[in-house]
Amino acid sequence: MRIVALAGGIGGARFLRGLLHTAPEADITVVGNTGDDISLFGLRICPDLDTVMYTLGGGINEEQGWGRADETFTLREELAAYEVGPSWFTLGDRDFATHIVRTQMLDAGYPLSAVTEALCDRWRPGVRLLPMTDDRVETHVVIEDDAGKRAVHFQEWWVRLHAGTPAQSIAAVGAEDAKPAPGVLEAIEAADLVVLPPSNPVVSIGTILAVPGIRAAVAAKTVVGVSPIIGGAPVRGMADACLTAIGVETSARAVAAHYGPDLLDGWLVDTADGATAGDLDGIAVRARPLLMTDLEATADIARAALDLAGELRP
């Protein structure tokens, strides 16, 4: 079975681990969000791709969900001693090495997709990991506070401001001129199934779908999504702040409606939301326990998504 998953960071990566566990023989291509990417200290950082790579490759900090296990922070300390910032984006020594290797390859002219493949030669995540695009797409958030109204990089809003200042709008700058990375459309076209893990519907999956060609290719497939909203709140992260910015209610049902029946065929909601979920026009809804408390529970969710796809596939 050929599966394509569109993934953001922590939620997507954890779901993928369950998917690999329940479908070890599947041929899985992950299309990763790169709208969160940022250049800091002259280095190119791809938080979502790295979270998927580290999680599936066994290098993730399990408690935290991002960054490396057994991490140290000597460089961070030294950069602070040089008074070189920003200090609000935490980078560990092991993580720095990834960004150094990536930046060196990008500077040498390799596209991000080739760089990601090279990094995965080490991590062997068990999936084919592709960035959504090799072009520069950057998620910007318009906020207004004492410093006035301005657009900031997504990471500044998310990590530095903890999404505490309401987003007036969110834009994937550069997306409209971006091309899907080599292999992305081909993988979607060849897929038996496209899965939308419980990633952020706005700044993760929404950004991937904003790259011209991807949404249409996905919509032509059997698509099953897993709600990132349980009981009216994101399980982790601040997806509610993103949904509010684009005028979507923070509920499992509203997220499905936002994706729309042209895109989505099946939708898994948590049992807590089962009563109010019901089928949506053109979207089959099933209620299952969606908390990814451990690998078994996560594999069960992935299995439920595959089962629902099995029902729906033409």
Added chain:
Amino acid sequence: MRIVALAGGIGGARFLRGLLHTAPEADITVVGNTGDDISLFGLRICPDLDTVMYTLGGGINEEQGWGRADETFTLREELAAYEVGPSWFTLGDRDFATHIVRTQMLDAGYPLSAVTEALCDRWRPGVRLLPMTDDRVETHVVIEDDAGKRAVHFQEWWVRLHAGTPAQSIAAVGAEDAKPAPGVLEAIEAADLVVLPPSNPVVSIGTILAVPGIRAAVAAKTVVGVSPIIGGAPVRGMADACLTAIGVETSARAVAAHYGPDLLDGWLVDTADGATAGDLDGIAVRARPLLMTDLEATADIARAALDLAGELRP
């Protein structure tokens, strides 16, 4: 008193510590060699400038003479896990931070002299540290071995091959088109004295003097040098391999003659070489214990250089 010192790495840095100790009120400008600089992992590394900066700023690994104290090697381990080399040039985590800051500033368009000044804001070395030039000068060494005759970067010959393959020639590529960094000629012209510490006469001091304008400016001053050769051998490092490459005998006397009386006014040799040294045509020679065994011994050597300069100054 205004003093200019031309310095390479370890020998120069240690001598400078003695000079600062014996002449704490002196206004000292250090012109550092940048011919050893190398780009690795996409980062710009200036070994000699850093050795001076770390040594005088209290951050040096004392036993080793280069690199940072309390160093860790997590990045090195990670880069090896990515199979990204070279592995023969040892960079510690703390040291990496310096190169990251430097590279980011260079990429932003700052000249190396401005970057060095910014790094010294942290280290406060007690001297004004200037690179010999802001232009790219790279010391290359022509060698011949099983892989054929070829020019390699100085660091590859020195660090990777331990200067074990004889150098057929040594060239400071780019030197003839380089301009002294801002402040270098001005500092030399304003100096009461120019000191040549016991640095490598070929690839450290020789390279600095190869930047057009520097040698003539230095020659116009009272110049006292300290022999890096004691008893016919370099105290540390492999200066003999460099001297042989340019056809100069490895002796205190031959090095002085190589600098020449047009450049050098006074020359300190070790007491071990006192008997054979004598005055050279136009160069006053004094024999003193030259082993920099500790700070006191080093300060005595620096004091002897200042005393000799006092005798010679017009």
